Structure formats: C-alpha cells, structure tokens
Amino acid sequence: MRGERMSLYAQVIVDVPTMQTNKPYTYLVPSELEEQIQAGMRCVVPFGKGSRKIQGFVLDVSNQKPDEDFEIKKIISLMDFVPVLNEEALQLADWMANYTFSFKISCLQTMLPNVMRAGYEKSIRLLDENVEPEIKKLFDQNNLLAFDDKMDAKIRRKIYGLRKKDKVEIVYHVNDRARVKETEFIKSKITAENISAFLNAQRKTATKKKRMLEKLLDLGNDSVERIKFQKQNSFTSNDVKQAENSGWLSLVSKETYRNPSENATTESSSPRKLTAEQNVCVTRINQAIEQEESDVFLLQGVTGSGKTEVYLQTIAHALKLSKKALMLVPEISLTPQMVRRVKGRFGPKVAMLHSALSDGERFDEWRRIERGEAQVVVGARSAVFAPLDRIGIIIMDEEHETSYKQDEMPRYNAREVAIWRGKHHHCPVVLGSATPSLESRARGQKSVYQRLLLTKRINGRPMPHVELVDMREALKSAPSPDFSAELLTKIKEHLKRDEQVVLMLNRRGYSSFVMCRECGFVLKCPNCDISLTLHMDTHSMKCHYCGHEESIPRICPSCRSNKIRYYGTGTQKVEEQLHELLPNARVLRMDVDTTRRKGAHERLLERFGRHEADILLGTQMIAKGLDFPDVTLVGVLNADTALGLPDFRSSEKTFQLLTQVSGRAGRADKNGEVVIQTFNKEHYAIQFACTQEYERFYAYEMQLRHRLGYPPYYFTIKITASYDNEADACRKMYEIRRELSQVLSKSAKILGPTPKAIMRVNNRYYYQIVIEYKKEPRLEEYLQDLLVRSQTDEPKGLKLIIDRDPISFM
Ligand SMILES: Nc1ncnc2c1ncn2[C@@H]1O[C@H](COP(=O)(O)OP(=O)(O)OP(=O)(O)O)[C@@H](O)[C@H]1O
Ligand SMILES: [Zn+2]
C-alpha cells in the first residue's frame, strides 16, 4: 500500500528442544530494532502459545512479506550489538547441518563459546491468587516463583495441578551468560600545580591523606589498576573512595581479558635451519599460501622428523603476508609441549582455545580472535570454528586422531570443516601425521591431497629398534604379571646409563574390575551393561558411562564369599609392581586419576623433563607428541587390548598407537629401543608396527577393507535408535530398515539392526544399522526427513542418531 511504511521481517532459527526443524521462522522486526538488526545476531523471540521466550539466531533480514496468513510475532529483543556469526559462519552452518544430519540450531551454537549459548531460567507466575495460603506464600510480590529442578516434589505436584487449571503459567527468561570482565582503574587528577593547594588544606596529622596525594602525583598520566594501587601503597578501598569524593582521582572501568596462560612458562624460540626434506615441504606450502590456493597437503613424516618446524615456518610466512593462521591439535591438554613451541615462536599473537579453559577464559580468547588481536589460533577440535578472518594457512596436527570427530550433534569431523574453510579462504590446509588415517592416505594416492614426505629423523637418528615379546611364552617365567624378564632387563640397562624410560599401559576396554573367585560374580552398573571400574584414589567403584558410583564390596553380593578380588591391570597396580621390582627407580604415573586437576598434566611432564623421575608410566595419553631427548627406551606393557574389539578400525588404531609411542624413543643424540609385549605376535598390525612400515601396513589394510566393503572404499552411515525399553528400540530399527530398502539401490549394503556392543546405557536400549554404499542419490533426503520425523514419532521417547563416517561400528 502506498504511503505505508514497509515492514522488516527476519528469518530466525529458534532453539526449541524436541521441536527442531531446519526451516527458519519469520518474525516481524519492531521499528525500534530496525536500524540495529543484522544477520548473525542472537535475539529473543516468543514461541508457541503463552509467554514462552526463547533464543534465536537471525539468518536474514528483508522487506519480503511472507505469504503465511497467520499472525506474525515480533522479535522481543536483540542480544548483540554486532553480529556474533559472520557470513562465513552462517554458510558453514548451512553446509554442516546438511552434511552431518544435524539441526541448524546446534550447528550455530557449536560455533560459539559456551557462555553465548542460551541459558534459560524458568519461573512460575501466579495468575489466580485464590489458592492455598501455603502455596501463595511461595510467590514474591510480583507473583513469581523461581522454578528449578531442586523444587520439593510435593510442591511441584501441586503447582502442576494448578497449571492444569490455568491458575499459574510458566515464564521463560533467556539469560545471556556472556559477561565481559571489567577491571577498575585509577586516573589521577593531582598535578604539580594543584597539589600544594590540596596539601595545605590537610591537617598536620593527616599523614595518610598526604601520602595519597603524593602517590597520585607520581602517577602522572598513567592509569593504574585500583587493586594494585591499593595493595602496593597499603591503602584501603575506603581511602580510594574518599579520594574520589575529594576530586583527587577518577575511577574508570575498562574491559580486560582473563589471561589463561599468564603463569605458563614459555621460552622464545627462533626458526631453525631447515633440513633438505623440510625445506621442500615449506617451499611447497608457502607457494600455496602466496598464490591463495586451497590445496590440501598430507604431510606424512616419521616420528621425530620435524613436522612442527614445518608448521611454524609456514605460519610465519602467512603472518609475513599479513594473513592469519589456524592450528588444530588433538585435545590440547595432552600436547602442552606443542602449545609451548607455538607460543615460544609467536608470543602474544597466539590465542588458545581448549577444554581446560574456564568458560570465561574461552570467551575472552574468542573475543581477542574476533577483534583481530590474535593472529595465530591454536586449539582442539572446536577451535576449527575460531572467528578468524584472512586465514592464510590451516594446520591439523596428528590428523588421524579420532578426537577430531565430535560424538554428539553436530557430529562433525574438524578435518572436513578445516577443508571447507580452506576453500572459503583460498588457503592451503596441511594435515600432518606419522601415521595418517587410511582415508587421508588413500586421498593422497589419488592426488586429491598432495603428499609431502619427511622420511628421516632430525640429526640423521635411526628409527628406534623394536623388539616383540610373546607374552604367551614370557609369562611362564615372568618376574611379575605385567613385566616380562626381557622388558625388565632392558629397563635396568637404560636406568643404569641414566637414561629415561616411558612405559605405556593400553587401557582401552581393559580396566580393573571386581570379580568373585568363588562364583564368578562381576560387579556391574545397575543402569548400564558394563562392569564397574575400581578407583583406588576415591576408594569406590565407578561406571564410566553414566557416572554411577558405589563402595568397593568386601563380600560377594551374590554368594556372600569373601574371595572377591580385583582383576585386570590398572596403572596403579603396575606402579606397585614397579616399586617392588625396582625399588630405587623414581616413577611418575600419568593417567586420568593423576591428571584430573587443571594443569596437572603439564606439571607432570615438566617434572619428567627436569629428570625428577626415571620412568614415566602412563596410559595412551603419553603416546603422542612428547619430545624428551633422554628417553631411550619405550615399553608397551600390553599391545593388543584394542585388537580384540569387533571394529573395522581396531588394527589401524593399534598400529597407529604402537608407532606413535615407539616414536618417543631416541629422538635426540642417543639411539632408541622399544619393547612391545603382546599376546598376538603374528598379527599384521603388530608385525608392521615392529618394523615401523606404515606404507606396507597401509597396502595390507587397504586390501582387507576393499574385500570387506569398508571405508575408505565405501561410504558409511551409522543409524542408532534408543528407547527406554528394548522392544521399541528393536522394532523402530526394523521399520527403518524396511524404509531404507525402498530408498537404497541394490549395490548398497545394510548391516543390522543389531544391538549395540553395550546395549544398555543409563537405562536406555540401543540398536543400530550401518549402511555401506558408493552412490545413493536418494539417501540424504531420506535421512534428513527421518531426523525431523523422529522427534514426533510414536511411541514417544525415541532418540535417533545419524552418524556419517562413524569412527567405529561399535
Ligand atoms: N631443522 C631442524 N634442525 C634441528 N632440530 C630440529 C629441526 N627441526 C626439528 N628439530 C627438532 O627435532 C625434534 C623433533 O621434531 P618434532 O617434535 O617436530 O617431530 P615430529 O615430526 O612432530 O614428531 P612426532 O610425530 O613424533 O611428534 C624436536 O626437538 C625439534 O626441535
Ligand atoms: Zn552406568
């Protein structure tokens, strides 16, 4: 209509659990927000009936009036002054939602620091005051009552009853937990000109006030943190307040960052002279940076070949061209040495994003990146979403690590996201590993990725010599259950030479449990199909799946016998054996129990580096990245615990782990040795790990995968359904299988439905199907639809998981 002001409409993705769709809802932009609103901002919108308020993301703003004829609701408020997600992030979320079969809202939220995701508070509003006095007195003068999970059950029931009669309603508030840290600073108003007037006005006895005036004069034009100023000069908070009232100073609040690495020790380091092989790699990558080519490089370098130096010098090159760099490492708390090296080279230009940071620290690092104050970002999986612009290079260290894949929605692999961003920014992506995933190595074969090789160790060191010990034989004469005579002799030899030893205990699926020797009873979790694990530090039995905890039984709950004992090997037990076998050796133990505290992991490694211990005993967490010059012997106590798992990747995982841990030996100027104890000496994964022939392992494993129809020859998607009862879970999966057989071509294979390896977790029952296929044009659309439908499927309570390229089939 002419003359009428054109209204603005926003497309908003809303956060409604259990009612997700990937279609945005249209909202009217109120006139007072028209100037501010932009795509990528968070907002608060009404949803559904009543006064429910929820968080949303603005995807798009336009004059386009939707042709829906129902009433269009108004946006209530905007949570941001500037967009928190830029154009790139919005596009990436689109791609990710499609590619990983996820809801767009979970993709958008995943890209932001935790504190920027919505926190909701619920309260109850009394609509009708005509209720029991006992209930009425719970409400405040605004007729509101905070509603939380701790509410008394009886009251909760009554309130529920009132709600049915419409006497109360639930009100939702959206909280923004993203708080900026503010620090108070003092700015002096005292100058050489005005001080004498103030001094003269003081009584003779007012020495503190005189001192205050002098200190303020000393400040000159600098501002100083209030806390520091008070501490250094022994002033109280009140002294400062009075000085402010007298007009001697002003207080200003400034935004500051929480600095996560304030206390970390970093030595600065300068670039090293590259070896010939390193030089080839650096030159190729630098060229791609300059020419803005989005090539993917697979940097395949044996352990100790100096991959890190290649990363550092290519990052430096990007910085020289005024570009930025993104570097991904596996869980960062496990690779403190790597972080120190990057910080040592690039200092304050570096921002870190990892799970050991508090939410506040993470938010501050995120803002430093977003404002362009950090040019190099180092972080674990989710750092792949760091809000960097002008990216010149993306690096992913240990690209084969499965921790790069997130195992909740959105089930993305940081590797795929990194490659997507590389294309977006026209920059190279470098995937580095001594033992690349079969997928990446195969893409290198087909030149989808470009292979770069580092075949030799730095300083011309030989690869360590590896010896296999057949435990079936060795146990007959072993000095203790976990140490063969061969390994023990070697440890003694190396310790005598004042060298260091790393011992790895492979704990996967092999923790201590409690069993009755009389009747065979094993203590299991009441909620899950899994035995409870013994924790000596807390003296309790714990379930690693649901967190259930109970005390250690003294008597068998089944037959009342007292012959109930622990079985299996834990690091604590091995440590005890070590103390008995080698009473003089100093042992550092590193496992989940000793590294729970923040920074504990790093401190243990520093102590080992300072030779405060001779032996570092740990779980898989010691296999990667450690670079200690005096470690000359690596012992693997149990090589094959993962081999027995019914999973197509178990050989690959075993080979990678053994090669990585072997690589910790002999990295500097002394030769290294490795002893691997195994019950499967003939297994090809163990044999190739012994000779450290990645390429031969790759060729052999590829043949097997081809024959069995596994990745990387086939694409795979795993579908899992769970219910609180087994029959429904099973029935649902048969229904999905029937539908799939309509959608898929003859060449695709459907495995299952089968119950999951651990069928019951936290009292839910899990069934799964795996699809193996090459090309299925109708599959994606079917799965997207299945995902949306699953929220309203009958019977209620279904949880459906669709996992593209699953890490395991278990
Ligand atoms: N050009 C060089 N000259 C001298 N020393 C070097 C050079 N490049 C790397 N180094 C040193 O060699 C050692 C091994 O390098 P680095 O830790 O990068 O190996 P890596 O390939 O990452 O091994 P891994 O895969 O086992 O972690 C380090 O101590 C590093 O400082
Ligand atoms: Zn449990």
Ligand SMILES: [Zn+2]
């Ligand atoms: Zn018993």
